[in-house]
Amino acid sequence: MTENMIDLTNLKIDIAKKNKITQPIIKGIDLTIPKGEIVGVVGESGSGKSMTMKGIMNILPVGSKMTYNSFLFDGKVINKEDRIPAAMIFQDPMTSLNPLRTIGFHLIEVVVRHQKVSKKEARELAILELEKVGITYPEKRMTQYPHELSGGMRQRIMIAMALLAKPKLLIADEPTTALDVTIQAQILDLIRKLQKEEELTVVLVTHDFGVLAGMCQSIRVMYDGKIVEEGTIDEVFYNPSHTYTKELLKAIPTGDKGDRLYSLNKSEVIDVNQEGLQMIELSPTHKILANRGDKNA
Ligand SMILES: Nc1ncnc2c1ncn2[C@@H]1O[C@H](COP(=O)(O)OP(=O)(O)O)[C@@H](O)[C@H]1O
Ligand SMILES: [Mg+2]
Structure with missing residues (x-):
């Protein structure tokens, strides 16, 4: 039996900007999405959440280049041109x-x-x-x-x-970001209900940690094209261990529409692009991106 719906290693996505300079967007991440769960992917705007999801869906914008070491979907090897049996919804339905x-x-x-x-x-x-x-x-x-x-x-x-x-997998990319708080709660309830009824696997992408409470079993935290922390919801909420996660948790919006994460203090957050960083296991399910022996990642 396969336990993961997605098992993706060393995903990298580059994009050629207008001036033809290639810019790394996703910088080598391992992503596992367990079957039958709601997994939260959180990180501030620009951290690479949507590009990661578009890479999985094979709908990257023109000029992107994606590479990975291996990609299994529901236990099957996925090749470059393959489309996986997944569906994605976006922040603004009007665009679709x-x-x-x-x-x-x-x-x-x-x-x-x-x-x-x-x-x-x-x-x-x-x-x-x-x-x-x-x-x-x-x-x-x-x-x-x-x-x-x-x-x-x-x-x-x-x-x-x-x-x-x-679909076997539903990717919801900021599905409630454009909605009022009460409507937001209704849509989240609906996603939770459908996930149970249809035994779906769901990836819930958001910039707002608050959205994930009570929704998902586990969380991946993204920062600057990397996953910096992953764990069960309790591990990440109650024992956040990467400095970036701690900052992101401090900045949970109050819930008002338009309230953004202004005041993230990233001066203490390590440069995730430096050499030698690895995912370090704090528990079988809890990992952070750090140097070995680095307590304050
Ligand atoms: N179509 C595009 N062309 C060029 N750069 C892009 C495009 N889409 C996203 N990017 C860049 O990729 C990075 C990650 O973006 P994105 O995945 O949309 O972040 P998030 O969903 O976490 O807000 C950002 O720096 C953004 O500027
Ligand atoms: Mg996005």
């Missing part, structure tokens, strides 16, 4: 929805792409999925256009579309 097409069009298109069913059956499956993600009046919603729905409802539509693709 065609404003000129109805909700029904979007959903039915996903169903017929993934299942051999008639248009009528596809429509029925789409409506069932809308009910599952808590959309009221699903038949009416099928005929509506994206702009006619609220942000929270649009994110529910994205989740429905993602699930209709029958």
